[in-house]
Amino acid sequence: MWQWCGRLKMDVIHLTQQLIQFPSITPLESGCLDFIETLLKEKGFTCRRLPFGEVDNLYARFGTSGLNFCFAGHVDVVSDIDASQWTYPPFAATIHDGVLYGRGAVDMKGAVAAFLAAAIPFIQTPFTGSISLLLTTDEEGPAINGTRKVLEWLKENQELIDVCLVGEPTNPLKVGEMVKIGRRGSLSFEIVVHGIAGHVAYPQLAQNPIPILIDYLREITKTPLDQGTTEFSPSNLEITSLDVGNTTSNIIPAKATARANIRFNTLQSELGLVQKLEEIAARYPLKIDILKCPSSEAFISKNPELIHVVNSAVKDVCGVEPLLSTTGGTSDARFIKDFCPVIEFGLVNATAHHIDEHIAVSELETLVAVYQKILENYFNASST
Structure with missing residues (x-):
């Protein structure tokens, strides 16, 4: 049985x-992936840079056989907003009174650093299997040319991942x-309601889309x-x-639009909601178009072994039973x-x-201690 070596x-x-000091605002990697790739190569990982469009990605793997445990995450960060409002510069990575300040400290360069700090010592002790990292610079953006494209590449190249832990801040x-x-x-x-523009003095010659939009919004939100x-x-x-888009008070507009979002559970689906x-x-007298943006379906993990591996590691290290949440x-x-x-599983959000x-x-x-214990639990279980 493999055992963690605390030394x-x-x-x-x-x-x-170090990771925070790279100003990798989506979709830039700003040297952050270069730094991680160099470190992992030095430790024996095989690294592949996978650029798609303007997005750069990194897939790194140690080992060529056995079960492949993957840490997945992103090194891109949202904008620093107004840097002048920060107590410390957003990319200075300042530590004060035991607290680290910086853009990405939580979401999620801290977790990426924890991936590295857990995985690199782990591979220095013999174990059976593989450990990989999947990192993108497109999680905070459109999420088109990042993880999604890397997964397509992995499938095309018959590169299998057995289980994956994403280090988003969950606590x-x-x-x-x-x-x-x-x-x-x-x-x-x-939601786009199409009417007919006209002068407000002659409403009979126009069709005002605004009341229709208001009624439609009231209907879809009331139940x-x-x-x-x-x-x-x-x-x-x-x-x-x-x-x-109307800048005057005497014109009935030709169309009225609204934007909305539905966060939905497994009782619903994108197709069903759009229908x-x-x-x-279709019940309204004016034409209404529903234009959907890229969406995602609800899901829940059905792998009790992975849940047990992570849950027991958290309990052993933190001394508490974590809430399993969606x-x-x-x-x-x-x-x-x-x-x-x-x-x-990651940091505090x-x-x-x-x-x-x-x-x-x-x-x-x-x-780091939790990630270490997760690796220990996972590869010990796979060896029995």
Whole structure:
């Protein structure tokens, strides 16, 4: 049985600082992937850079046989917003009173550093199997040329991943509280009501789309979509914008638009939701178009072995039973779930995307310990 050797350590704090100092705002890698690739090659990983369009990606693997455990994540970050409002420069990676400040500290360069700090010492002790990392610079953006394209490349090249852990920040207040075993689906769409423009003094010669849009929005929001499931909260529709593009007060506009998003559970599907929206639209006297954006389906992990491996590691290291949850937004796990069993566990999400994004250095160290224990649990179980 493989056992973790506590003497083999990497400095996750310094690693996180180094990664933060690369200003890799989507879709730029800004040298961050170069740094990681160089480090992994030095440790014996086989690395493949996989650029698609303007997006750069990295797939690295140690080992050529046995079960392949993959850490997946992203090194791109959202904008620093107004850097002048930050207590410390967003890419300076400043530590103050035991807290590390910087864009990406939580989402998710801290977890990527923890991947490295757990995996590199692990491979220095004999084990049977492979460890891989899948890193993209397109998670915070359109998510078209990142993880999705890498998975297509892996499939075409018969590169198998047996299980995957995504390091998105999953915990509300403290590392160990929550493991994500699934995600709600997300459907963003635009509603366009087509009328006939005209002078407000002659409404009989025009068709005003605005009242129709208001009535339609009222109808699609008045009735709950469902009551939720054991694993998921009820599906929810939110109107996010209204626009007619009219700068005058004496013209009836030709069209009115709204944007909305539905976060939905496994009782719904993209196809079914769009059909419902279109069926309601067909009842109105003016033409209503439903224009959907790229979406993702709801999913839940059905792999009890992987859930047990992660859950028991969190419990052993943190001393608490984590909540198995499907809350929150979307992540690249929505693509990976069609490729192999996937689960998510990372840092505290309270300051993700915020000004002064930060994480306690002790939480980074805890996350490394959990990742170490996950690897130990997984490869011990596979060897029995």
